[in-house]
Amino acid sequence: PSASMSVQVTFAQYDALFGDDPGTYLEFLTKLEASLWSAKRRLGDALLLGEGQVVSDVRHALKPTLQMLGASSFVDLLFSPVHPGAEADVKSQFDQAMDLVLAAVEAKKINLE
Numbered sequence: 001p002s003a004s005m006s007v008q009v010t011f012a013q014y015d016a017l018f019g020d021d022p023g024t025y026l027e028f029l030t031k032l033e034a035s036l037w038s039a040k041r042r043l044g045d046a047l048l049l050g051e052g053q054v055v056s057d058v059r060h061a062l063k064p065t066l067q068m069l070g071a072s073s074f075v076d077l078l079f080s081p082v083h084p085g086a087e088a089d090v091k092s093q094f095d096q097a098m099d100l101v102l103a104a105v106e107a108k109k110i111n112l113e
Contacts (some may be wrong), residue, residue: 007100
């Protein structure tokens with residue numbers, strides 16, 4: 001397991017969609033942020049509780065968003081198998097990566113305001 005992972009986040013695709021409408025873009029980013037926080041909580045809990053189906057559901061729900069954000073290394077991490085006994089490690093890697101994505105969304109929102 002890598003100690004620190006680099007998650008590169010790009011807003012290019014979203015810029016293309018919302019570039020000329022900062023108000024709508026900001027609204028979208030606020031919703032995105034809320035759903036990322038929610039996913040982070042749900043996946044973290046599910047990993048620790050061993051709820052494989054919830055882990056799978058959240059992973060699949062997150063995948064298109066993370067791909068849009070260009071965070072493909074994160075998608076790979078998200079879909080790597082969780083070995084029994086490694087749940088806490090996976091959760092901490094996931095939390096770290098989600099925090100980077102959330103920080104990028106937060107920075108983007110500040111830039112738009």
